[in-house]
Amino acid sequence: MKQEKFYSFPSPAKLNLFLHIVGRLDNGYHQLETVFQFLDYHDTIALKATSDSSIKLLTPIPGVENNENLIIKAADLLQQATQCQLGAEIKLEKILPMGGGLGGGSSNAATVLLALNALWETKLTIDELAKLGLSLGADVPIFIHGFAAFAQGIGEKLSPAAPATYWYLVSKPNCSIATARVFSANDLKRDTPAIQYQDADIENYGNDCQSWVIKHYPEVAKLLAWLVEYAPSQMTGTGACIFSRFSSKKDACYVQSLLPTGIESFVAKGLNQSPLHAAVAAVNEY
Numbered sequence: 001m002k003q004e005k006f007y008s009f010p011s012p013a014k015l016n017l018f019l020h021i022v023g024r025l026d027n028g029y030h031q032l033e034t035v036f037q038f039l040d041y042h043d044t045i046a047l048k049a050t051s052d053s054s055i056k057l058l059t060p061i062p063g064v065e066n067n068e069n070l071i072i073k074a075a076d077l078l079q080q081a082t083q084c085q086l087g088a089e090i091k092l093e094k095i096l097p098m099g100g101g102l103g104g105g106s107s108n109a110a111t112v113l114l115a116l117n118a119l120w121e122t123k124l125t126i127d128e129l130a131k132l133g134l135s136l137g138a139d140v141p142i143f144i145h146g147f148a149a150f151a152q153g154i155g156e157k158l159s160p161a162a163p164a165t166y167w168y169l170v171s172k173p174n175c176s177i178a179t180a181r182v183f184s185a186n187d188l189k190r191d192t193p194a195i196q197y198q199d200a201d202i203e204n205y206g207n208d209c210q211s212w213v214i215k216h217y218p219e220v221a222k223l224l225a226w227l228v229e230y231a232p233s234q235m236t237g238t239g240a241c242i243f244s245r246f247s248s249k250k251d252a253c254y255v256q257s258l259l260p261t262g263i264e265s266f267v268a269k270g271l272n273q274s275p276l277h278a279a280v281a282a283v284n285e286y
């Protein structure tokens, strides 16, 4: 076990630079084609390995029961999978909007799996951690692998990609959208043909969930209509957040300053490597 003190790890947001639904599996899950890119905007999770086996989240999230919190679920899962007798104290500093399509919950789970694997010295490989993580959510493997990727399957079959790294203004309409609600809709478009992915084509592709969301969430429709007057803008994941693309931070911040009052937003750079992995490598060398 690593020294009994808190170590801090970033838990970044992701964007789906496009999101196609190409079919549906027998278990109801959707077959997707998407490109994931990370953002230099993240929650921060501090973890301390302890010699007793209890898992303690010292900073519960209001509205999320501890036994439903993906942070606790991830720690429990790793403990069970490795028969580890150690425990952990965990502190979360949350800045990522929840239910926004930024993958915050999945990212938190991946950070805990990678960080505790290092602190407990349980030595699972990245592939083993990704497989464990997939049982917590379709989005967890991308955060475990930590490279921008073209994803297929339910989002877990990953081929490395190198999309352009723009500056983004990420804006959250005043609503949150449960992924399960969008994917259970009868009138969702589910028949986009599979593509031969190339980074250069990315700007031709859109988000198949967006037209459904616009129809059912006027807050998203209104904000998107406002943003597209300033920059190419699209929803991430199943929403509700919208990302707008800029070639400079200055331009992104300028449009942010014009946003209608009451809209939560941030400006961040796209990253093709997750910042989490450098933090884990530093602990492993310690």
Ligand SMILES: C[C@@](CO)(OP(=O)(O)O)[C@H](O)COP(=O)(O)OP(=O)(O)OC[C@H]1O[C@@H](n2ccc(N)nc2=O)[C@H](O)[C@@H]1O
Binding pocket: 016, 028, 029, 030, 031, 032, 034, 100, 101, 102, 103, 106, 136, 137, 138, 139, 140, 153, 154, 155, 179, 180, 183, 236, 237, 238, 239
């Ligand atoms: C749509 C995406 C795109 O990146 O992102 P979000 O908008 O949630 O961030 C993800 O695939 C979401 O991944 P994640 O949020 O981990 O989903 P899960 O917890 O596994 O599943 C939530 C619900 O969505 C549905 N689901 C999820 C993934 C998928 N490929 N097909 C589905 O039908 C399932 O009905 C499930 O009950």
Ligand SMILES: Nc1ncnc2c1ncn2[C@@H]1O[C@H](COP(=O)(O)OP(=O)(O)O)[C@@H](O)[C@H]1O
Binding pocket: 061, 064, 068, 069, 070, 071, 097, 098, 099, 100, 101, 102, 103, 104, 105, 106, 108, 109, 177, 179, 237, 239, 240
């Ligand atoms: N650690 C966590 N952080 C965020 N959400 C969590 C967490 N654990 C469980 N959840 C649940 O997952 C839901 C989806 O959260 P999140 O991953 O942030 O959004 P999205 O899937 O839209 O990207 C939340 O509304 C919350 O109920």
